[in-house]
Amino acid sequence: MDQISFPEGFLWGAATAAFQVEGSTTADGRTDSIWDAFCRLPGAIVGGHTGEPAADHYRRVEQDVKLMVDLGLQAYRFSIAWPRVRPDGGEVNQAGLDFYGRLVDTLLANGIKPWVTLYHWDLPQALEDKGGWAERDTAYRFADYATTVVESLGDRVTSWTTLNEPWCSSFLGYAAGVHAPGRREPKAALAAVHHLLLGHGLATSAIRAVQPTAEVGITLNLYPVFAADPSNPSDVDAARRLDAMQNRIFLDPVLRGSYPADVVEDFEEYDFLGNVREGDLEIISAPLDMLGVNYYTEYNVSSVADGEGPPPRNGRRQSGSPWVGLGDLSFPGRDLPRTDMDWEVQPVGLTKVLRRLHDEYPRLPLYITENGAAYRDEFDGDGGVHDAERLGFIDGHLRAAHAAISEGVDLRGYFCWSLLDNFEWAEGYAKRFGIVHVDYETQVRTPKASAHWYAKVTRDNALAATGGQ
Numbered sequence: 001m002d003q004i005s006f007p008e009g010f011l012w013g014a015a016t017a018a019f020q021v022e023g024s025t026t027a028d029g030r031t032d033s034i035w036d037a038f039c040r041l042p043g044a045i046v047g048g049h050t051g052e053p054a055a056d057h058y059r060r061v062e063q064d065v066k067l068m069v070d071l072g073l074q075a076y077r078f079s080i081a082w083p084r085v086r087p088d089g090g091e092v093n094q095a096g097l098d099f100y101g102r103l104v105d106t107l108l109a110n111g112i113k114p115w116v117t118l119y120h121w122d123l124p125q126a127l128e129d130k131g132g133w134a135e136r137d138t139a140y141r142f143a144d145y146a147t148t149v150v151e152s153l154g155d156r157v158t159s160w161t162t163l164n165e166p167w168c169s170s171f172l173g174y175a176a177g178v179h180a181p182g183r184r185e186p187k188a189a190l191a192a193v194h195h196l197l198l199g200h201g202l203a204t205s206a207i208r209a210v211q212p213t214a215e216v217g218i219t220l221n222l223y224p225v226f227a228a229d230p231s232n233p234s235d236v237d238a239a240r241r242l243d244a245m246q247n248r249i250f251l252d253p254v255l256r257g258s259y260p261a262d263v264v265e266d267f268e269e270y271d272f273l274g275n276v277r278e279g280d281l282e283i284i285s286a287p288l289d290m291l292g293v294n295y296y297t298e299y300n301v302s303s304v305a306d307g308e309g310p311p312p313r314n315g316r317r318q319s320g321s322p323w324v325g326l327g328d329l330s331f332p333g334r335d336l337p338r339t340d341m342d343w344e345v346q347p348v349g350l351t352k353v354l355r356r357l358h359d360e361y362p363r364l365p366l367y368i369t370e371n372g373a374a375y376r377d378e379f380d381g382d383g384g385v386h387d388a389e390r391l392g393f394i395d396g397h398l399r400a401a402h403a404a405i406s407e408g409v410d411l412r413g414y415f416c417w418s419l420l421d422n423f424e425w426a427e428g429y430a431k432r433f434g435i436v437h438v439d440y441e442t443q444v445r446t447p448k449a450s451a452h453w454y455a456k457v458t459r460d461n462a463l464a465a466t467g468g469q
């Protein structure tokens with residue numbers, strides 16, 4: 001049977017993030033990150049869950065790399081915990097660096113490429129105490145931390161991602177307050193946007209100063225955004241503004257060296273430009289080697305009258321809106337299946353995101369750095385986890401990625417989210433994204449059907465002609 005083949009050299013991997021899998025949150029000199037502190041706030045996390053024990057990856061690195069080998073992974077995308085490496089944002093902690101040195105060595109000994117993210121949301125709490133990302137100084141502390149990591153691992157690691165999803169860090173963390181640090185301060189959220197981007201730019205230069213041959217990128221969570229009713233001007237404007245704050249506020253400064261004019265106007269009342277100093281945009285638009293795309297779903301948006309927003313979350317900490325300046329929004333459901341996160345499954349949105357980057361922005365090699373789905377997985381009588389929905393989700397999105405490649409998009413690799421079931425932020429351990437099941441009592445790992453299937457895809461560098469399942 002014919003196959004759908006990916007280009008030669010296409011990189012197949014899986015991803016995790018430090019706080020979501022490591023556990024051992026007080027080991028070897030690690031101190032609190034904003035997520036450790038946030039987890040202690042009543043009602044912040046479903047079930048009162050914390051970063052312990054997560055998937056106990058800190059103590060099970062050898063076993064987990066063996067698992068990656070069994071799954072035929074060519075690359076492992078993981079993040080480094082800033083509070084292990086420079087616990088209070090200042091002094092270097094060698095024991096923390098040594099952990100990542102061992103992980104990298106074990107990966108390389110097994111022929112797996114380490115794909116390192118420097119910031120996947122775990123800011124040292126000591127820096128949040130000084131204002132966090134709302135403060136400009138945090139960007140400079142981030143560049144110092146990047147230098148420390150590259151000086152330590154740069155002889156073995158060549159692929160660096162500065163930030164993962166700065167949208168979540170800024171708008172979920174500082175405006176909605178549903179992610180750490182749990183602040184509901186729209187003005188601080190917009191300051192955080194700029195300071196995260198400044199940190200990205202400063203870190204990019206810092207990495208290159210230590211390792212001139214480094215491949216450097218940033219990972220953004222991008223979404224196609226539609227007006228639910230294209231004939232309703234307020235829906236059309238809501239879609240424009242949502243696209244602006246979700247996609248373009250990050251893409252434009254990084255890839256074109258300027259903030260979009262409508263973003264500047266929309267956020268004037270929050271003094272967005274007051275954060276921007278001369279020369280910042282040159283720093284932020286430092287040339288990159290790749291762009292990471294995280295894709296989960298599309299947004300079909302409608303504006304609703306103020307006060308008709310979502311109902312309070314039972315038993316949960318009060319939340320604000322991440323949609324700064326947009327008032328209440330609704331996302332009218334379409335006739336699409338949904339994951340356990342209640343996110344609509346729409347693979348064609350991935351093709352659209354990739355095509356947009358190709359058509360509208362200076363071209364860079366693209367990587368899908370996250371894509372995957374939470375489902376309620378259950379063991380079958382035979383001891384296996386037959387996660388047909390997740391398998392179908394990944395299969396459908398790989399077909400959508402392949403369609404973009406066929407249209408000429410320079411997509412170089414795919415990382416599924418996630419290698420392991422893990423701590424799903426505000427949702428705690430209740431949502432399972434792994435292709436490998438984790439029993440949080442025993443820490444036993446069980447590859448799900450999707451993992452066995454994915455191993456074959458990576459081996460063949462191809463999908464079967466008709467859908468997986």
Ligand code: PNW
Nearest residue numbers: 017020164165168221294370417424433
């Ligand atoms: C991303 N939202 O998070 C992260 O990079 C991962 O750490 C995470 O586990 C994964 O996607 C699945 O959620 C997001 O509410 C979390 O829009 C929340 C949102 C988007 C991305």
